[in-house]
Amino acid sequence: MSRPRSWWGWGWADRALDAEASRRLAARVAAFGLPLDGTLARVPDPAGLGLPEPRLTPPASLAELCRTDPLTRAAHTHGKAYRDVVRNLRGELDHAPDLVAYPRSEADLVALLDWAVADDVAVVPYGGGTSVVGGVECRDRSRPVLSIDLTGLSGVVEVDEISRAARIRAGTLGPELEDQLRPSGLTLRHFPQSFEFSTLGGWLATRAGGHFATGHTHIEDLVAAVRVVTPAGVAGSLRVPGSGAGPSPDRLWLGSEGTLGVITEAWVRVQSRPRFRAAAAVRFEEYADAVAATRDVVQSGLQPANCRLLDRLESMLGAGVRDGSCRLLLGFESADHPVDSALNRAVQLCRARGGHPDAPTREKEMRADAPDAVAEWRDTFVSAPYLRDALARLGAVVETFETACTWAGFDALHAAVIDAVAHAGIAINGSPALVTCRFTHVYPDGPAPYFTVYAAGRRGAEVAIWDQIKVAASEAIVANGGTITHHHAVGRDHRPWYDRQRPDPFALALRATKRALDPAGVLNPGVLVD
Ligand SMILES: Cc1cc2nc3c(=O)[nH]c(=O)nc-3n(C[C@H](O)[C@H](O)[C@H](O)COP(=O)(O)OP(=O)(O)OC[C@H]3O[C@@H](n4cnc5c(N)ncnc54)[C@H](O)[C@@H]3O)c2cc1C
Structure with a gap:
């Protein structure tokens, strides 16, 4: 069974x-x-x-x-x-x-x-x-x-080991996809937190972000060709390593969220499974120093697989840190060469900003039960959705939201979001909501901050309470130059802010595309575009 x-x-x-x-x-x-x-x-x-x-x-x-x-x-x-x-x-x-x-x-x-x-x-x-x-x-x-x-519609249909690509049906869930690539020694290396229960088609349709912090971690970096069924016909793109032939047809489907067609399969770029890993957690007394160190690391040309900055509260709740400090979790991996020197250089950059590293862990020591902040945080990451559900059953309000902004704009955005959520909590419940922040992804030009909110609920009013907090947070994000979503997609819930941030001529083009491909407007009404 x-x-x-x-x-x-x-x-x-x-x-x-x-x-x-x-x-x-x-x-x-x-x-x-x-x-x-x-x-x-x-x-x-x-x-x-x-x-x-x-x-x-x-x-x-x-x-x-x-x-x-x-x-x-x-x-x-x-x-x-x-x-x-x-x-x-x-x-x-x-x-x-x-x-x-x-x-x-x-x-x-x-x-x-x-x-x-x-x-x-x-x-x-x-x-x-x-x-x-x-x-x-x-x-x-x-x-x-x-x-x-x-x-x-699932399964890996074909693997081109010479070109390192695989043709995979859209309904394939993450574990099945990796299991079927494993005999070839290959991996897609796309691991969103929802990996176990989400599909390749869903990742493509939402431009999902994997859990690696830098480098190729977004599904759009890994896709080589897409096949889509639309009411106007079936579209398949050419699989080539690169092409300058006009706007990319694949880009039309990536992030289309089921509004333009149904993705049935894709060729994706796969790679050898990593063999070398090294990780460390670095402690910072001051959040501002930790932010600066994270920026130094990502602007240095190093490409850490993990570069996750946890603020004080997130360090305490998610990584078991008891001394009130922040943690930067660093990890490097490679299929080809040892990564200790990259980790050492990243740690050196952190020291220059006042960071104190815990002892680094090598691959064989990186077990889930290892008593360090990295392992404890990884455990929390996997079990978090089950804990969220239990808290929901207990009447709490617990939810996350995310964005991306420039490094120059981060301090103002971060302060405004924390303030907006805390005040929304006071206005609704008389007590401030707790809000934590971590970076899920970092780029040379800015971070993707991910916030988790915990607030007291009132039975029967939890959704209304969350919706008010979400509006306050979204307004603060948009007012401070952040995107309404870095990787969770637009769907129906982000429409009000997405519509405001989307350039008008682009909205015109999207509406015209929708009319051409789905003239009866049957596909996912209410999402992205009307
Ligand atoms: C606990 C949790 C953790 C998460 N972590 C991450 C994360 O780390 N990174 C991230 O990016 N997102 C994350 N998400 C959000 C979500 O998992 C992603 O958006 C994911 O890509 C959705 O995939 P799915 O197969 O579940 O799609 P669904 O939820 O079924 O669909 C998502 C959208 O895509 C459309 N769609 C689905 N399949 C197709 C198809 N074949 N063709 C056309 N349209 C299609 C749907 O109509 C819908 O609009 C998380 C969600 C949860 C609940």
Whole structure:
């Protein structure tokens, strides 16, 4: 029997925290000033929630691809953001798709799209469903909604070991993709935090960012050619290492979030699996020194795989640091050569800014149970979504948001965001929200700061509280020159700010493209462009 996924929260159903573990978690967060009453919200049974009747019957030729049972519809209603989890727990499934289809081939997909266009059915392409921006939740109820789950279109189809490329179907989940590349000694080396439950097609459609801090870590750096089914026809691009032939067709699909077509497969650039690794955590008393050291490292030409600066609170909550200092986690890796000298140089740069390194760890010592800040932080990273779900069940407000800005603009943006979130917390709850910051990615011209917010919730008002905090944070980001999203995508939730930041002539071009490729406007209405 296959291991069941959670329909309401993150990941595997059996990894959700039980009552005892949740009680311990509540006690732990209370120590940080987040009072919770210890009551764990019950997970409802979708069969008892009275989902709206499906408004759609598939043609006989497609019926065997389609499902309407409550559990399947419930699991495809929302993504995996905090507000999705809370609404699932409350049984708020008004936006459930009428039907969920599982195509097994590109021909199935073409037939499903033809039917949707002919019968005016909204289509939501669905990969792993890990969107945190409302990307898979069709809120427009003016017509029936068909969710197309692409996980049946999976697998590595072809590997070109000479050119180091692989042709992979869009519905392939991260672990399956890496498992199938492993016998060739190759890896895509794209590891978003959601890796276990997200798909290649979803990564491409959202321009996902992997967890490496620098170098080729974004999926758009790794893609060589894309194949897409649109209502106007099937598009496949030429696989070449580079081309100056006009604007890149692949760029049209990257970040299109299911609004222009459905990605069915892609050629991606793969590489040898790393063999050499070295890592260190560097302690800083002053955050400003740590920021300057991080900038020095990324502007030095070194390309650390990990260059994650945790502020004081993030160091305490995420990496078990008890002395009130900040931590810069540094890591280097290579398939070809030892990386100790690169690590040593990065540490030297940190020392020059007042940093104190813990003892560096070499590959064989980099186990999850190693008692250092790097390992402790990695553990927290993997289990964080399960902890978030438990806190949501306990009534807390816990969510993340992210941006990117220039180094010159970082101090002002950081101060404005922390201030806006703290004040929003006071205005709503009478107590400031806790907010932590880390850099997920760093570039020579600026960092990508990632914020986590913890606030006391009020049962029944958690989503409204989060939405107010999110508006305050987003306004502060945009007012200080940051992007509304560095890697979480636009979806439906970031539309108000995306529309303001997008140049008008570009919006015109995007609308015209949408009209040309999807004249009936069936693809993911409400996302990116109207
Ligand atoms: C705990 C957690 C951690 C996360 N960590 C990261 C991270 O480290 N980096 C990061 O970038 N993001 C992260 N995300 C966000 C999310 O995982 C990414 O956006 C991911 O790329 C979505 O992939 P998916 O397969 O789950 O797509 P889905 O959530 O199913 O879909 C996302 C969007 O893409 C569209 N889409 C999906 N498949 C296709 C397709 N084949 N063709 C056309 N459109 C399609 C959908 O319609 C939707 O608009 C995280 C989310 C969670 C919940």
